[in-house]
Amino acid sequence: xxxxxxxxxxxxxxxxxKKSLKCEQHLGHNAMYWYKQSAKKPLxxxxxxxxxxxxxxxxxxxRFSPECPNSSHLFLHLHTLQPEDSAxxxxxxxxxxxxxxxxxxxxxxxxxxxxxxxxx
Amino acid sequence: xxxxxxAQTEISVVEKEDVTLDCVYETRxxxxxxxxxxxxxxxxLVFLIRRNSFDEQNEISGRYSWNFQKSTSSxxxxxxxxxxxxxxxxxxxxxxxYSGGGADGLTFGKGTHLIIQP
Numbered sequence: 001x002x003x004x005x006x007x008x009x010x011x012x013x014x015x016x017x018k019k020s021l022k023c024e025q026h027l028g029h030n031a032m033y034w035y036k037q038s039a040k041k042p043l044x045x046x047x048x049x050x051x052x053x054x055x056x057x058x059x060x061x062x063r064f065s066p067e068c069p070n071s072s073h074l075f076l077h078l079h080t081l082q083p084e085d086s087a088x089x090x091x092x093x094x095x096x097x098x099x100x101x102x103x104x105x106x107x108x109x110x111x112x113x114x115x116x117x118x119x120x
Numbered sequence: 121x122x123x124x125x126x127a128q129t130e131i132s133v134v135e136k137e138d139v140t141l142d143c144v145y146e147t148r149x150x151x152x153x154x155x156x157x158x159x160x161x162x163x164x165l166v167f168l169i170r171r172n173s174f175d176e177q178n179e180i181s182g183r184y185s186w187n188f189q190k191s192t193s194s195x196x197x198x199x200x201x202x203x204x205x206x207x208x209x210x211x212x213x214x215x216x217x218y219s220g221g222g223a224d225g226l227t228f229g230k231g232t233h234l235i236i237q238p
């Protein structure tokens with residue numbers, strides 16, 4: 001299923017630049033996520049949005065700023081990044097329910113193709 | 121805290137061999153989900169399977185099968201008669217059910233790089 005798109009696919013930026021990553025999901029889901037995948041490290045959850053409200057921020061540096069204007073779109077604003085921030089940034093979406101017995105929840109996250117970010 | 125361990129960093133086999141990818145998890149919750157994802161060189165994570173903690177039945181889908189054992193906290197993945205197109209990085213992941221409702225992130229293992237040689 002390729003219902004999650006990300007742009008741009010590749011991005012090279014200097015440490016003083018400001019850029020934004022965009023994610024769009026066409027699956028009608030109500031939750032969206034940003035993950036970071038660095039070389040030789042597990043995927044790291046950065047941000048979770050559920051019903052357009054941020055519910056989790058895993059101590060991500062403030063140079064990463066997420067924005068979720070609606071349930072279909074998610075942005076990651078970048079400013080004054082460091083070379084160690086170079087990584088593959090993956091967006092995902094899922095349909096979440098409200099309680100263990102809520103069968104509308106699938107908890108399956110569907111991922112986009114990622115943005116390969118290089119910080120010079 | 122939850123944790124997923126994939127001890128096999130890289131596996132290389134010859135085409136048509138069977139191969140098993142190991143996954144061991146840790147969680148304090150009794151209700152959780154386990155997943156396997158495939159990441160081909162293109163980078164996109166492809167969903168393969170989701171299993172909840174109440175369902176220990178093994179599952180088979182074509183050449184793929186999964187063995188879930190709560191007693192050993194393992195959720196292993198076997199590919200039968202492997203093919204070159206199976207070459208990818210495979211990730212095991214865990215999600216604890218958030219009983220208050222809403223979304224929760226996945227905790228991933230480090231992945232196993234599977235190489236199928238022709």
